[in-house]
Amino acid sequence: MPATDLIKPLLILLCLSPASALAQTDSPARWLDPANDTRNLPTDGSILFWSGDQQIAGFRNTALLSPVRQVVTGEEVMPLPRAERDFSALRYEVNGESFALADYMQHNHVGGLLVLKDGQIVLEQYGLGNDEDTQWVSFSMTKSVVSLLTGAAIADGYINSVNDPVTDYLPQLRGSAYDGVSIRNVLQMASGTDWNEDYADPASDVATSPSDMLALMQFMGEKARVAEPGERFNYNTGETNLAGAIVRAAIGNNLAAYLTQKIWQPWGMESDATWISHGPYGGELGGCCLSPVLRDWGRLALLVMNDGVLHDGSRLVPEGWIAESTEPSAGSDNYGYLWWxxxxxxxxxxxxxxxxxxxxxxxxxxxxxxxAWPQATGASFASHRDGFFKAVEASLSAN
Structure with a gap:
């Protein structure tokens, strides 16, 4: 199968809900020399079941497997001062057992780990053969970037507010269950439209939805309404792609160009990134697959922590947008505007x-x-992640 034929399984399975756990196994420390990536790239099968070296090679080379758009850095790079700390004594607990940093790196198959405290790098480590130049696929982390770009489009006047009807921007959905659904409802995954995100069911919506964006909108426009908009949270891969389409329609351009203009260059990212699109001529996936380097994710997080205020004092997003984005919704205490x-x-x-x-x-x-967890999700991996994060936070808070 040609590499570009992998676009269908990529589009279907990249944006799995964090709630959809699969069987889980542990495996020893993994490493793949990037020089060997091309000979290990997947040639068929779903991304969900790539394993071993295929998984590592695929995750850091999505641009070789699917159509992408480029996010381009500018001339100025935002410095990240270093204030390294010694984490050799750090311990975290899972089910009564004590673990160290090295255990976390191996158990959770970590390709890159960055800790920033007060805007300074206190820890930066790599695994799996990755380094500071590795562009690694982000999967559904990208949703939160779309949340920021939605705020930017409001600040720029392209979108009036999150209360605007979705059909004002995607008229193809008029006359469907999306009548009366607001942008806010979509950002909170609470449109009230029917959607089956069961990855074990080959007849589920996520398994049968088309990859072409226009066909996807037609597919989703045929879904029934099962709840009033805003009332029920339902993790919906297709709907996050609609969120990206709303921004594209509003700005009259693609998301990669908007991200370049609004964040990548003015905020000073150090490296280019790629963003998987709906086929060679389609727009970017709203729900997935921006691939930056590790430190640029850290810079993006610092922009969020700075309330969306850029270096020159101008605002990327309206005042209060970050707080609004990270407030619980009526449908879920654990979800905001595409943030957990x-x-x-x-x-x-x-x-x-x-x-x-x-x-x-x-x-x-x-x-x-x-x-590169061996499975999409898993309770043991999540427990080690959460335990490690809390231990790092407690350690830095005490110092």
């Missing part, structure tokens, strides 16, 4: 196979992880 909420003031951008940003505004702390 932890219930304690911290929040996350999260992607399958171990991708994530953990943001603690109170501690001025950011933790970024790139991973």
């Amino acid at each position: 909420l932890n219930g304690d003031g911290t929040f996350r951008a999260s992607g399958i196979f171990g991708q994530g940003i953990y943001l603690s505004p109170e501690e001025n702390l950011v933790i970024v992880v790139q991973g």
